[in-house]
Structure formats: C-alpha cells, structure tokens
Amino acid sequence: MARLTKKQKEARAKVDKNKLYSLEEASALLKEITYTKFDASVDIAVRLGVDPRKANQMVRGVVSLPHGTGKDMKxxxxxxxxxxxxxxxxxxxxxxxxxxxxxxxxxxxxxxxxxxxxxxxxxxxxxxxxxxxxxxxxxxxxxxxxxxxxxxxxxxxxGKIDFRVDKTGIVHAPIGKASFSADKLMENANELLTTLIKMKPVAAKGVYVKSIFMSSTMSPSISIDTKIG
Known part of the structure; x- marks a missing residue:
C-alpha cells in the first residue's frame, strides 16, 4: 500500500468521515483539502436507488451548470x-x-x-x-x-453537461474546478442535484438518493447530506 504524503495526511485529517456535510460546508472544505499544483477538477458522485438494467429506471439527462465546468469542452x-x-x-x-x-x-x-x-x-x-x-x-x-x-x-x-447513471447505480458528473469560489461550486452542485431529484423514475421504490460524495482530483471525498431538497 502506498504511503500517504504529508499533504494527503493533512487533507484527510480535515475531513470528518462520520459527518454529513451541507453543500455549503463541503464546497468550502473542498478548497481547503485540494493540494494539487494544477487546477483540479471537482466532481460529484451520487448513488441512486435505481436498477439501471431496467429501462424504466434509467436516469439520464442534461443540466446547464450556472458557472460552467471550467473546462474548455471540445x-x-x-x-x-x-x-x-x-x-x-x-x-x-x-x-x-x-x-x-x-x-x-x-x-x-x-x-x-x-x-x-x-x-x-x-x-x-x-x-x-x-x-x-x-x-x-x-x-x-x-x-x-x-x-x-x-x-x-x-x-x-x-457549461451544459450530459449525465447518466452507470451500471452500479451511480451518477458521476463534473461541477467545476478547484479555482472556483466555494459559492460557485455550491451553486453548480445544487443545480445538478436538484435536476437529479426531479428525474426520479416512477418505478424507483424506496430511498432514491442514497449517498452523495464531492471530491477533487486526488482529494479525499466529502460525504454530503442527502436531504438537500
């Protein structure tokens, strides 16, 4: 197992693994724990209570992020x-x-x-x-x-992005760059999550949004409270 660097240890120490952070808290904390020399990408992973193998539970759509992704899309x-x-x-x-x-x-x-x-x-x-x-x-x-x-x-x-649930029931999507302000990251994340919640398939039973994690390139992941809307 690879040994953690000093910066990796410091970043992990700042994240409370037993806490569910609000979007506002997570966005601010992410900027503290991102230590790459380049402008790291920020992503969200949402585990949904759906069975992607069933056509009536497939979640796919688009969202226009208010502040774009920070990436020059080709x-x-x-x-x-x-x-x-x-x-x-x-x-x-x-x-x-x-x-x-x-x-x-x-x-x-x-x-x-x-x-x-x-x-x-x-x-x-x-x-x-x-x-x-x-x-x-x-x-x-x-x-x-x-x-x-x-x-x-x-x-x-x-800044319009396409997202879809993968075969394990997770939606992965970029929401910006580490150079974005915490407010911009929060607003982009909120736009994506709000869109996902509105797309809940009628056939999906039980808990729809099971977990949400935010992370940047090489940073620890931050667990976000699923009660966002």
Whole structure:
C-alpha cells in the first residue's frame, strides 16, 4: 500500500468521515483539502436507488451548470455543408462530416461532445461501437441531435453537461474546478442535484438518493447530506 504524503495526511485529517456535510460546508472544505499544483477538477458522485438494467429506471439527462465546468469542452459538429458556418460561429472546434466519420471509424475520439442533425444519425449507427463506450453518441434526449446546431454547440460551450447513471447505480458528473469560489461550486452542485431529484423514475421504490460524495482530483471525498431538497 502506498504511503500517504504529508499533504494527503493533512487533507484527510480535515475531513470528518462520520459527518454529513451541507453543500455549503463541503464546497468550502473542498478548497481547503485540494493540494494539487494544477487546477483540479471537482466532481460529484451520487448513488441512486435505481436498477439501471431496467429501462424504466434509467436516469439520464442534461443540466446547464450556472458557472460552467471550467473546462474548455471540445465540440465536434457533424453537419451538412449548409450548417457548417452556423456551427463554426457558435464555437464548434471541429466541423464537417465525411472526413470526421472516417476519422472516428479509424478510432479518433479526441472530443468531449458530438453535436449532429437528425438526418446524419443513420451514418453514426455503424460507429456505435467506437462512440458508445466513450459516451460520445449524440442523443435527441440530451439535445445533441437537433436542427438548431448553433444553440446546441453554444450550450455545451457554456457549461451544459450530459449525465447518466452507470451500471452500479451511480451518477458521476463534473461541477467545476478547484479555482472556483466555494459559492460557485455550491451553486453548480445544487443545480445538478436538484435536476437529479426531479428525474426520479416512477418505478424507483424506496430511498432514491442514497449517498452523495464531492471530491477533487486526488482529494479525499466529502460525504454530503442527502436531504438537500
């Protein structure tokens, strides 16, 4: 087992493992226990009382974080020529169609989000084995398959994120950077959690939000009170 560094020990000592912190407390504490030299990412992990194997208990959606993620999201717009300028003007990093379909077919996935049009989805079907495992397949439910390409690109660039429950019943999502103020982290976290609570499947029985943890890159995790709304 690797030995803890002095900074790791100091960070762990500041977190009371037996306490459920409020979002406000957790956001402030996280800034104290983040010791990386780079601007660490801040994430939330929410364990839900759902069975993701059942279609009527799948939780998937989007949320626009009020303060963004702090990350420059790389967006690929797969569009027809008449939509290319629209996508570029909205801030898409890569714009085109056939040349990028070929690149993806050969394994290229160096983007965070793909936005496309309904008419293009047929061409993306055969690439599901490349895009699916990486969470890059566009989906009408998340607003990434649309005729309003400019709006979709602009929203992603502004901090709109896609989330879904994994096979273990946990939703992992980024809510900012360690350089954010505690208030901004709290407001982003609250927006995500409020959205998740509203999405409780009718078929989900018992406790819906089982646990919430907030952490930054390499920091200890902070347990958050699930009674947030």
């Amino acid at each position: 967006v690929l717009a797969l569009v027809t020529p008449d939509k290319e300028q629209e996508a570029k003007d909205a801030g898409a990093d890569y714009v085109g169609l056939d040349e990028y379909l070929e690149k993806i077919k050969n394994g290229w996935t160096d983007v965070d989000v793909i936005v496309t049009m309904p008419a293009i989805m047929g061409k993306l079907g055969p690439l599901g084995r490349v895009l699916g495992p990486r969470g890059l397949m566009p989906n009408p439910k998340t607003g990434t398959v649309t005729m309003d390409v400019a709006k979709a690109v602009a929203e992603v660039k502004a």
